[in-house]
Structures are given as structure tokens and as C-alpha cells.
Amino acid sequence: MMVGNQAVQGLVGGIPGFDVTRCKTKKGWSVKPRQKMKLDLNGIKRRFKVVLDADILLVIDYEGEIVVHGYGELLFKDLKDQKMIKKISEEIYKAGVVR
Numbered sequence: 001m002m003v004g005n006q007a008v009q010g011l012v013g014g015i016p017g018f019d020v021t022r023c024k025t026k027k028g029w030s031v032k033p034r035q036k037m038k039l040d041l042n043g044i045k046r047r048f049k050v051v052l053d054a055d056i057l058l059v060i061d062y063e064g065e066i067v068v069h070g071y072g073e074l075l076f077k078d079l080k081d082q083k084m085i086k087k088i089s090e091e092i093y094k095a096g097v098v099r
Helices: 041-047 082-096
Strands: 006-008 018-022 029-033 050-053 057-061 065-069 074-076
Touching: 018 082, 029 082, 041 050, 041 057, 041 082, 065 082, 074 082
Parallel strands: none
Antiparallel strands: 006 018, 018 029, 029 074, 050 057, 057 065, 065 074
């Protein structure tokens, strides 16, 4: 497993490629789509347990807290396993991709 920047190529079903990097504080992980996008937060709310709904972002509880921004960035506060981060990111993007 590589620490630092990891790139995930474009996926099937209209999900963009994304980059997984350490947050600036080094306390969590950030996932950013390579292309500009907008997530359907309502689609994500239907699929995941929501802790906080602030219109422009959600905080969901799935293997720990994840902040989901409407512009596509995901912040993993608790999870450290990069494989799981990539898998969960794909699930979130699938649930919220605007087609």
C-alpha cells in the first residue's frame, strides 16, 4: 500500500477518477475527483446513515465519520485503510453521481 497520493482511474457508470491524499493535518484522508462534479446529496442520504445534513455537505457514518461535500470532496476522519477508503469512495460516488 502506498502512503501519500494515490490515483484511481475513471470508473464505470459515470464515476470520475479520484485522488486519495492525506489531509493537511495528517489526521485523516481526503478524496478529490479529478474532474469538476456535483454530487446529488439526496441520493447519498438514501443510501447512507446521515449524522449531519447542512445542505451543501453531509456527514455520514460508514466505517467512521465521512464528510461529503456537494462539490465531490470526501473527508475520512476515522478510517485509515486506503483500500477501504477507495471502496467506500466508489460507493458514495455511485450513490451521488449526477447523471
